[in-house]
Amino acid sequence: MADNSNVLARFENMYKYFGITHAVDGVTLEVTRGEIHGLVGENGSGKSTLLSLIAGIRRPDSGKMTVNGQDYAPHDNTQASQRGVSMIVQEINTLAGLTVAENIFLGQEHLFTKYGFRNIKKMNEMAREYLNKAGLDLIKPDEEISHYSLEQRKLIEMVKASYIKPELLMIDETSTALSHDGRDEMYKLMKDTRARNGSVLLISHDLQEIFQFCDRITIMRDGRVVDTVNAKDVDEDKLKALMVGRDVSGHYYREDYGTPISDKVVLRTKGLTCPGHFENIDLELHEGEILGLGGLSESGMHEIGRAIFGIEYDVTGDVIIGDKKVEGIQQTMHAGLGYVSKNRDVESLFAKASIADNINVTCMDKLSRGIYLSPRKMKKFADESTHTLSVKMRDVDQLVGELSGGNKQKVALTKWMARGTKIFVMDSPTRGIDVAVKAVIYDLLTKLKDQGCSMIVISEELLELIGVCDRILVTKDGRIVDEFLRSPDLSEETIVKSMI
Amino acid sequence: MSKSKRVLHALMPFLALVLAYVIFKIIEPARFGSPSGLFLLLQQAMIQSLLACGLYFILTMGVFDLTVGAVAMISAILGTMAGNAIGWAGMIPVSIVTALAMSMISSQLMIRLKAPPMIISVGLVLIYEALSTKLIQGKYSLPIDDEFRILGQAPWVLIPGIVLILVSMVLISRSKFGLYIHAIGSNTEIAKNTGINVTKYQTLAWLFCGLCAAIYGIVNTCYTSSVAYAQNMASATSVFKPMMACMFATAFRKYLNPMISVLIGCFFLNLVSNGLLCMGLESSLQNVVVGLAMIVIVRFSNKSRKYDVSK
Amino acid sequence: MKKFKKLLAILLALLMVLSLAACSGGDDEQTDEPGGEQTDDENGGDTSEPKYKIGYTFPDGATAGLAGDAAAALKLAAEALNIEILFGASQDLSAEGTITTVENFIAAGCDAVICCNFSESSMVQISKLCDDAGVYFAQFYRTLSDEDVIATVEASDYYVGRVHEDEYGTAYALAEAMIDAGCQNLAMLSSVHGDNTYETRASGYRDACAEHGVNIIIEEWDQTTDTVTNTTTNILAAYPEVDGFLLINCSFAPYVLAAMENTGTILPMCGVDFDTTLLEMIENETITAIAGGHHNDPLFALLLVYNALEGAFDSSEYPIDVLNNMITISSVEEYEDYATYFANGLNDPENGQAYNKEEIQQMTITYNPDFTVQDILDAASSISIADVMERHAAE
Amino acid sequence: MDKTKLKRIGTALAPFLGLILLIALFAILTDGASIQLSNFKLLINQTFTLVLVCTGVFGVMTLGMMDLSCGTVVCICCFMVAKVCQVNIFVGLVTALLTGIGMGAFNGFTTSILKMPSFLATLCLQYIITGLMTQLIASAAVTVPAELYFFDEFWYKLPLVLVLLIGAYFLFRHTKLGHYMRMVGSNETAAIFSGINVRKIKMISYTMAGGLCAVSGFLVAIRSGTAAVTSGTDMMFNSMIALTLGGFPNGGGAKARFSAPIVGSFMFCVLNNGLSILGVSSTTQAFIKGAIFLFMVILMAENVKTAVSSGIKKIFGGKEKASEIN
Known part of the structure; x- marks a missing residue:
């Protein structure tokens, strides 16, 4: 030039x-x-x-x-x-x-x-x-x-x-x-x-x-x-x-449409409000359902995810899992809910600790009989759980900080799956990850769905929500403004209209 | 933040002083709080705040450096030796140069190394104290000639204090140096991104603290007429008291120039220990009051929330 | 220079060893073994093999005035009697610190130990240690007053005895000197609580004042050289009726005087333990009465254990209680004589001290066949500036 | 795979190697005086008090926090042992233990619930205790009743300390609490969001530190026979020096190994014992201790460690290829 x-x-x-x-x-x-x-x-x-x-x-x-x-x-x-x-x-x-x-x-x-x-x-x-x-x-x-x-x-x-x-x-x-x-x-x-x-x-x-x-x-x-x-x-x-870089409909999302969703409600929020972020959010998550939460990043959807897990400040209203009202992280986790954070390096991973430590941290109750905790058993348990997502690593004692972005996200997901969590809240699970690993995560979601787990997926990429979720809620300026069911002719334009 | 609320906050340190004064005045009306007594306490506070002012610059950057006490002591020892030989022309330059050199050493070690400054300063204090014992060979303490004692008497002893506090006030609020110190203390990453030469200003802060330590060493030696060596980490524990005064200042930083609240902090500590003395109790009971008061003050001034991490 | 070379060897070797440990800590295995070179052994020096090794729990001369003079006296005795003296290593003179030092002396193979126990009860531990190890031990600057401590310590047949001063009597006399000078309301300043000597002196002061109807208005303990000036100023301000200061140890004297000069009210004060900075204070009479100069106490203790090792005593005579008297100084000439003849060990070790080499040798069985313990007792009780001048000035 | 296994064993054994080399060095310098059996017994005896405090402080520092009050907690527990045991031995021992645990809990309260920085919170407690101590010991030093001296026998103290150390090792290595402590140390936010009750962990580790300081206070009391303001005060700086000598990573966290307090306090006492056997004067000894401590801190610092290890790699031509697979 x-x-x-x-x-x-x-x-x-x-x-x-x-x-x-x-x-x-x-x-x-x-x-x-x-x-x-x-x-x-x-x-x-x-x-x-x-x-x-x-x-x-x-x-x-x-x-x-x-x-x-x-x-x-x-x-x-x-x-x-x-x-x-x-x-x-x-x-x-x-x-x-x-x-x-x-x-x-x-x-x-x-x-x-x-x-x-x-x-x-x-x-x-x-x-x-x-x-x-x-x-x-x-x-x-x-x-x-x-x-x-x-x-x-x-x-x-x-x-x-x-x-x-x-x-x-x-x-x-x-x-x-x-x-x-x-x-x-x-x-x-x-x-x-x-x-x-x-x-x-x-x-x-x-x-x-x-x-x-x-x-x-x-x-x-x-x-x-x-x-x-x-x-x-x-x-x-x-x-x-x-x-x-590939045609939009891409094969690596789910192909099945119209699968029935059981009407058993596993998680319900009533009048969830957090001043400045969102107000009276009432949503229901059914068993085996992948519920999408879409919208602009400041529309409050991230904060809703954090409020459900109990880590957002000054939140009013209640979160009901099964039939019990839960408050704070311990109760929420005890009721079987797991939260995969958007900011994984700060909020979910221990960079200077080994992969085994990162995975076992949430599954301590399963591993320890009474008080005793055998290191051998911990290592074996961690080794097995890394196979489900085939984390590429030297061995389980390698430091998480040395892994690539994709492998780090696999460890963050394994951490909750190994615990046997039934309800997942995932905040932009595929953020900053290369395409190959994205495919692995998407078919993990379907595998979890088949095992009867239910998930709330929060993401800024509408393509991802359309491809993966059974139902999509759209948030705008702190309120749920629209709801779309999964269907082959659902397109980004229809969703974007209600987002902006 | 409305004007009146801000003025109220600015007055809080003074209220703490008045409160302490009233309490002890009620308990011990005869002995406590005579004007000359208060003037002496202010005089002592003026000397202590020399060290506290310098320390404030380092504490604002979140660094706990225990070597400041040893720097003041060794610069006072060498200054006194030179002073006894040559007089004022010997004392002031020698002690200032020593203090700056020692601060340079500790600053480069603590900035360049990725180890917690507190741990590094423990090693340095051990070495500096061994050095101080070697310097004062065979005598319990090193006396100072009478010509210097004038700086320890009433009108003169206040002058270095007043001058230094004014200089520090201007430095903290008016100068680029003071602004950058606060910026580095608030968030070093963003400060570096906006082009602040972090290592340069950290070193400058240490050198200024060294200068304050030297002046403190000189004035304190003239006031007490001799300087002694320290053993068993005594110089490190002697730094904790000015640190408390600095914590007091950080709590009220937004509303009042920190250098004034450093002086108030020192005066508050002296007031309490003098009050206890007047009640006939051991003045070291003052440590209990200082410990409790500091917990209360820090608890109110920090607004950390549920999930904030405070290590 | 032998000492310095060995010191350098230690430091270098240590740093090398630790760097190996830390590096391998950080990364893969370090293979080669550090060759610990053989340092030349101890007695390559001029004197023949030193007869005994004796531990002395106070640190060596580099520190305080009193300890400095005592260390100089001991070094002279070491040359005179061809023995090696190990000085206390840790500056921590607390009860536990002294016990650790005694343990290290035993481990270093000392034949005898002279110790200054922080408090009476810690003497029980020390006697147990020395008894098990079969090491003679004696106390300096300290005595025993608690019955069951006396019972256990004196039961050991390695306890040679003690050399102590009449701390209580001296303090009592000093207080009386202050009362004679017309003081009615006194203030007392002291360093750490719990130290046996300081507590005895304090009780001496208290009893003297009580008996003469003088009251001690304020006692301030745990003072340090940093805080004592401020405390004195505050006392003068808060207690205007105070007209004199009782100091437990004179190392505070210059600081108290400074406070008085700052506030313009010069009051009489008295204290124990000399320090070389007291000359001008005596000149301008700012210090009323002072006692001290008992730094030869450890020398007598050394002589006790040395003679015990040489078999001069039989165990029936134990424990030998040697009373070393303090010297009081009130005039400038006395102080000058003291400074030249009595405590000039640092710059003139040969004859600037109370006893020169021959006199020390005379007080041992090896050099003076008809030596008896009475010689030490007489020397200790008769020691004074005049006595030293008369002995030394004669030559 | 053996390359990294060798490296892991190397890092585990390194502190012990350092200790053995140090003992060997002093054996040479003191012509064998330092490695007599009696000296070893004596050495272990001297380490008892320090190793307990070090283990307590180790627990706290694994969380990435500090405990400046350990010296004064030892002092006040030593005073409780001396004072209350005169009334009744058993009551005295229990009060001392409770005081230690109480002080630890107070530290836990101010750091976790009041959210004060740990440096300042423990410093305040140290101030409060020193102030109280001078008032409590108004008269002469408090003497420990003679009945307790029988316990000052090496073969009684060794099992007590061993039981406590093994208990602490078990707690640190083989229980949820120990694992959580390492996790909180390496990333506290992630620990909170993994469901760890961080407040409880901090409270427990400070209380444990207080308890261990109480036992150490008891040992100091029966060893020195007296309780005074100066007993145990330099424990704070000595424990910091010992932990660094033992190879404790500066910021705590997942890499903290339990060998650090044990090996560290041993090295500290070997250093003290060896230097005093050599008759090195006290000021020079302080100088050496400071020099070695600073040298270790510099070596342990992150950027220096990587520089040193890359240096070693160049010298020994380490063939370790980029191990992590993308």
């Missing part, structure tokens, strides 16, 4: 490996001035890693980056923003204990510091000015940031990203953490940047958002760029096909 003046930034065969997973595997990307460039791909396709390389959070193993024709290799956000590149991420990127103004100008103190002393008054005034320009006049710059809600902190982050008038603004799935008017704020920011002849690199799962704003879209899969297309000459299905 001719290096004409219209190209703002260019990234040539970028590589980044984390141990054995090839996150970014030879990506070449070009961003022209005055365009909003979409970047789409399934979870674990390397989009976020690529952005973190550009923003300077991580260093590429190899590859050349140029902005405005000059070489560009930032070591941190501040160096990146000095070259006009700023980024907004999904997780919290502001520091508790500091005031709003301090957070906004963190790293940029030279604007109001003389001989190492900050002029607090000037800082607050500048912050006031930018906040008003972004329409956030009820946020006080000298107030401590942890007094504000997650969403307000995200808006403050956007002010931080925009006050330097960035030439390249990168947004990584931020819309999922914003409410409706927060999202309008973001769209305004994207339009301003384009109007200033800067450009925006947008990562989003919400295909509507992509089609509404983006001029060009690049599709990534498993760390490589599949294609770069113009938004106009492609529709959603074609885009999705490119993203998934």
Whole structure:
């Protein structure tokens, strides 16, 4: 491609490996001035890693980056923003204990510091000015940031990203953490940047958002760029096909339709409410049923899963398993419920412990006769249970931290299956996993269903829900808005209509 | 957070002081709380808060460094030796340079190594204490010449304290250094991502703490007229008291400049021990009061919830 | 330099061994065996094989003034009598620490042990240890007053005896000196609770004040060099009627004086145990009466066990109770004589101490055939600055 | 497969190897004085009090938490033994045990229920006990009644300590509680979400530490015959040093091996005993102890360990290929 003046930034065969997973595997990307460039791909396709390389959070193993024709290799956000590149991420990127103004100008103190002393008054005034320009006049710059809600902190982050008038603004799935008017704020920011002849690199799962704003879209899969297309000459299905890399109906989901579901209710929630996340959720799970919970990630579905397991804060209403009301983790687990968390490294796995320890941790009552617990028996039990999902490992004493993403998820699932759990709550079970292991997990779900287990599967990928679940509930803004039964002609469009 | 609520929180440390004063005044009206007595307590608090101010910078970053007591002692010993030989020109530079050198050693060890700082500091304290015993060969304690004693008397002893507290107040709230210290303490990962050179500012915090330890060493030696060696981890246990004052300050950090509440913390501890003294009891009973008070204060100031992990 | 070379060898060897342990801890097996080289053995030095090895539970001279002078006296005696003295290793002088040190001395093959037991009852354990191991033992700075402790300890035929001072009497006299100086309300400062000597001195102070109708207003125990200045200042502020300080040990004296100077009220004070920093305090009369200089107590204990090993006594004479008198100093000249002739061991070991080599040798059966235990008893009771000057100034 | 099995045996045996090498070294340096039978008996006798406290603190540190109050708990239990046994031996022993367990439970309460950081919570308890101790021992040191001295015999103490150690080993290795302790140590959030009652585990491990400190206080009482403010106070730092010498991983968690407290306290006492037999002066001994301790801490630190082991791999050309299969 001719290096004409219209190209703002260019990234040539970028590589980044984390141990054995090839996150970014030879990506070449070009961003022209005055365009909003979409970047789409399934979870674990390397989009976020690529952005973190550009923003300077991580260093590429190899590859050349140029902005405005000059070489560009930032070591941190501040160096990146000095070259006009700023980024907004999904997780919290502001520091508790500091005031709003301090957070906004963190790293940029030279604007109001003389001989190492900050002029607090000037800082607050500048912050006031930018906040008003972004329409956030009820946020006080000298107030401590942890007094504000997650969403307000995200808006403050956007002010931080925009006050330097960035030439390249990168947004990584931020819309999922914003409410409706927060999202309008973001769209305004994207339009301003384009109007200033800067450009925006947008990562989003919400295909509507992509089609509404983006001029060009690049599709990534498993760390490589599949294609770069113009938004106009492609529709959603074609885009999705490119993203998934095989025809949508794919053989690896369930084929059976119309299997009868017993009407025996194993789990029921009554008036489950958690302020700010969801309100009076009444759902029933039947024996042997795979119930899907779909919707945008901030629609409260993740929090419902956590509330059922009993690990969400200030939840009212009750969860009834069988005919007994349960409260707290111990009772829930005793009643036979298991929870596979979305954030497996922090909430379900012990990285520095062996695979045997990870699996046995939930099955102690089965293993110990009275008080005595024989290590030999524990090792044998763990060894057998890893066969059901055929975890690839040296031996059972290998540390879980050394395993790949797919194998880690297998261990996390085995941990609950070995316990003989009857009711599963699975939160995005196939997140960040390669396609081969996904197939294994899907047919595990069907095997568990045949054994009479019942499951609630929470996922952001509608394709997965359609392919696996008997019944799908759609959540929007904290309420269950729709219900779909499993049928061959069920499509994503019908579900998405009620999601947005 | 409404204005009045914030002012109320800012006044809480002062209320704790008044409460302690009133309780002991009722129990022992005659002996306790005479103006000159209170001035002496403030004077002692001013000396102790020299060390506590420096320690605050390290504690904010979540590090428990027990070597600070030994640094103050050894820099005081070497400073006194130089002072007795040359006078002020010898004392101040020697003790400050020693303290900075020792802080540099402990800081590089604790930042670079992935081992808990508390464990590293135990090893360092053992070595520093053996060094201090070797330095004061054959004498129980090293006396200081009379010319330095002036710094220990009334008006002069307050000046280093006041100056250092003001400097630290400005450093904590006004300077880039203070802001970055809080940022690193809040979340080191995000701080690193926003371009803060974490190791540089951690080292700077240790060096400032070393400087405070040196000044504390000098003023304390002038006040007590001689400096003694420490054995059996005595210098480590002597650091626990200023640490308590720093914990007191962290509890009220959002509402009041921490350096003021460090001084209040030290004054509170002295007030309690003096109150017990006036009642004729062992002043070491004060430890019981300090222990209980700290549990109450930390319990109210931390808002951790059901599943938060506090190791 | 022999000592230093061996020390270096220990440190290097230890670090090498432990690094092997830790590395293999972290990773696969380490194969080669560390060659522990053979250090040259003990007596390569000038003197012939040392006759006996005697353990002394206090740490060596590097530390406190009193212990420093005592250690210097013992080192001189070691040269004079060609014996080896093992100094106490652990700085932990608590009851359990002393017992562990005695155990280590026995393990090191000491022929005799002189110990300063933290408290009376820990003496029972020490006597049991020495009895089983057949090692002579004697007490220094300590005596026995509890009946059943006396019964068990003196039953052992390895208990040579004890050298102690009249702590109670000295404290009583010091308190009287303060009362004569017109003090009515006194404050007492002391270090750790439970130490036998400190408790005896405290009771001496209390009884003297009670009998003379003087009251001790406040007692502050568990003071350290860090806290004693603040405590004194607070006492002066809270108890204006205090007109004198009773110190259990004089190591606090400079700190108490500093507090007095800071608040501008100089009060008389007295204490036991000398320290080299007391000279100017005596000059400007800030210290009323002081007793101490009993650092030769361990020397007499050493002589007791040495003669016992040489068979000078028969077991009927045990236990030998040697009363070593304290020296009181009230004038500057006395202090200067004391500093030059009596306690100058550090810089002039030969004749800066109470007894030079010949005098020490005279008090042993090996060098003085008609030596009897009475020689030690007389020496201990007659020791004073004048006595030393008259003996040494003559040459 | 044998390569990794050898490595696992190596890691298990390494601390014992370190201990044997240390004993061998002192045997050479002290020309055999240190390996006399009597010295061994004496050595084991000295280790009793430390090994019990170390095992208690080991339980707490496996959770990734700290116990700074163990020294003072030993002190107050020693005082209880001395004071109450004068009234009646049995009542005295029971009160001492209950005080120890009570102090442990208090630690458990402040750390798990009040959610205070363990460093600060145990430090507060240490302050409270030292304050109380000076008031309790107002008069002369409290003497232990003579009837108890008979128990200070090596062949009585050995079975008591062995029973406790075997019990602790069984608890740590062969029961749910021990397994849960290691799990909570390596990832507390995942432990909570795997249904472990973390609050109960913390309470139990602190109470056990208190109980073991009580027994250690009893041994200190009958060994030294007296209870004073200074008895047992340096146990806190000694237990930390001993555990590090025993190869305890710095953050606790799943890799904590039960050999750490036993081997560690033995090494500590061998070091003390050996150095004092050599007649090394006290200040130099403190210097050596500090130097070795710091050296071990540096070696145990994560980044240094990987650097050292990769260094060794280069030297010995370890052929271990990337073992984990994707």
